[in-house]
Amino acid sequence: MNIKNTVIAISLVTSSLVMGSSSVYADWPTKDIHLVVPYSAGGNTDILSREVAHLLQKELDVNVIVENRPGAGSTVATGRLARGGRNADHTILMASPGHVIGASIYPNLPYNAVSDFKFITKLLDAPNIMVVPSSSPYNTVAEFIAAAKSKPMTFSHPGVGSSVHMSGELFKTLTKTKLTAVPFPGSGAALPALLSGDVDVSFENASTVLPYIQSGGLKALAVTSKTRFKALPNVPTVIETEGYDLSGFVTTVWNGVIAGNAFPDEGVEVLQAALQRVKESEEFNAFIDKMGAEASPLSGEEFKSFISSEVIRWKMVAEEAGVRQS
């Protein structure tokens, strides 16, 4: 009897251990979640992250702590995420175009932008807008391209490797024009040069230039998204330009939540469900509406394949533009 009891006891203990180990993450999250922002406090990605943290906190009933880890165009924080380490099972990161552009500019990154991460969900998309000063003689993309083919022209951008910069380079490549990139330290510094006509064009984020388009300081020639932008229904997309094949010209600013490979699948599922509810919430949509953005339907695998195709595309553009490091 004793032996039998012992066997039962042992088997109970082991089975509970086995079951326990397989369900360590069954009730994820078990502690506070860290949401890493790979940029300094104050930017668009940071402001969005703080709102998302606030909404996610309500959904999951744990604290969501926003942590700023800026450096090298988001690659410092992303590298840390890929390495895993302590707390990796409760750490997520707010990714942006910097994730794919970084991968296309720096060849020696200590991580692979696709295979080293789990892609939880893409939160939003916002178009860039092709704007010219109000004093500019060009009123359509076609007119602008024709002029830029005959004389050297300039476009402003808020930093090498920004989505605004890469959009300009992509435009230059596709239209075979003589555009020169002029860098500024941030959009705030770039705007006066655009308003005064020191530079000829820019492919700025919608949230930055919308007020100037409305006040008449800037003219919107086109939006860079696949479909027209609801805030500017009369402005065509770049793709619509007649006489040129610009079908490859779709660039959006996006944000999405990713995690390292050490992050548990249970956590991915919990977060996907919670963030889906956030994306559908009125509060979130009202918030991103003010940023000129729309909620994105992509999640999981779809998000991942979006990232892989973006990495390939920007790598090509970066090489063509000569901004890829060797």
Added chain:
Amino acid sequence: MENFSEVLSLFFVWDNFIAIAIGVFLGVVIGAIPGLTTTMAVALALPFTFSMAPVSAILLLVGIYKGGMYGGSITAILIRTPGTPASACTLLDGYPMAQNGEAKKALKMSLYSSVIADFISNISLIFFAAYLAKIALNFGAPEFFWLICFSLTIIVSLSGSSVLKGFLAAALGLMISLVGLDPVYGSQRLTFNDYNLMDGISFVPLLIGLFAIPEVIDFYQRKVVSKTVINASGKEISWSEFKRCIKTIVRGSFIGVIIGAIPGSGATAAAFISYSEARRKSPNRENFGKGEIEGVAAAEAGNNGVAGATMIPLLSLGIPGDVVTAIILGAFMIHGLTPGPLMFQNNLSIIYALFLGIMVSSLFLLVVGLGAIKYFSKIADVPKEILFPIIVMFCVYGAYAVNNNTFDIWLMMGFGVLGYIFNKTGIASAPFLIGFILGPMFEDNLRRSLLIGNYDMSIFFRGPITWFFITLTLGSILFSFKRWLSYRNK
């Protein structure tokens, strides 16, 4: 004005006064802690303003901004650790004053100068916004280039005993500022393939290392308490001293206003330009850097003059001049307001209510500042054996906190050693800083001008603003040369 009653009803609510008080208080405290920057504080406060009325929300953020601009000078003066980058210039004379037992005097002068500059900056915002905004729009890369050229002539006047050593230090600062990615091509410069260096050398670890650490090393090396660093019960500012500084304060304030109105320039540059102008004009020229009260007044007037003026491009053009105003712009947007010309048409009462609040914030700065001096100067009573380890802890924390990166701690230590070598060899750290701050601006604007002008040099002489700064630059060089000649002939 028909909207007058509306303005008053928007402004005279308790919430606004509470928002300003909390904002200024938080700003001063956070500004005084090395490594916690005003930008960080404003960004963290932003989500709390979502549920507030628009005027209170903006005033809270503006209060933090203004408080922080002043708060940085407290630790700069007391423990030679600038709380914010903009206060680095204040310690050049503030800390020597504290060592001479005039800490209270330095702190008070810094406060009065800050408040006066803040007030002048606000008045400029209210009355000259439209005019200054126009100048700002005409201030392109070539104009900026000449402004920086003029500012670089400061190096000569801040070099201390030896101009050669000054140039050496400036060149070293310039070289260190080159670390990071090339601004045009994005290629790596002096990064040794280390990702920590991709974004360049962070300003805060550099400042803390350069100024605070050498003092600590020096203390442990000598192991003797030589001077009472701080004497909290020291003398007050006399009326004659204050009168002597008024001209400097007003001049510095206007330098701050003009620099602040131009997007993308910054308070640190304004403080240094104001300081060097004060030194150039002062009869006590030789005393600068050794504890000259006018130096403290000039530096603080320069950086606080910027605070109100950065609201000029923001409100009149909708262009944020620095990161903090970019966050404030975000706060406007979240409340459904769009700064810019349209706001003056559609929401004039809100703008006037904001102006009233901004004026009141100057007053609050004075009150909170006086309180802060009273409590912060208690640091004076802490024995050095206890104080210095605490300073080291703050140095390490401050260096780490900016980017949450341990690499910055090593960087800070490295610059500490460099600062110590500077002290021992009599090399002034001011030219090093100027090279580090202005060097990248010089390069950026030079290259940007060339790109915009398609490499045609005539862009550098394109209008009255460029000629104005060319004249100033040449004048400044000539002036220094003349002084050097007369000095040599003595």
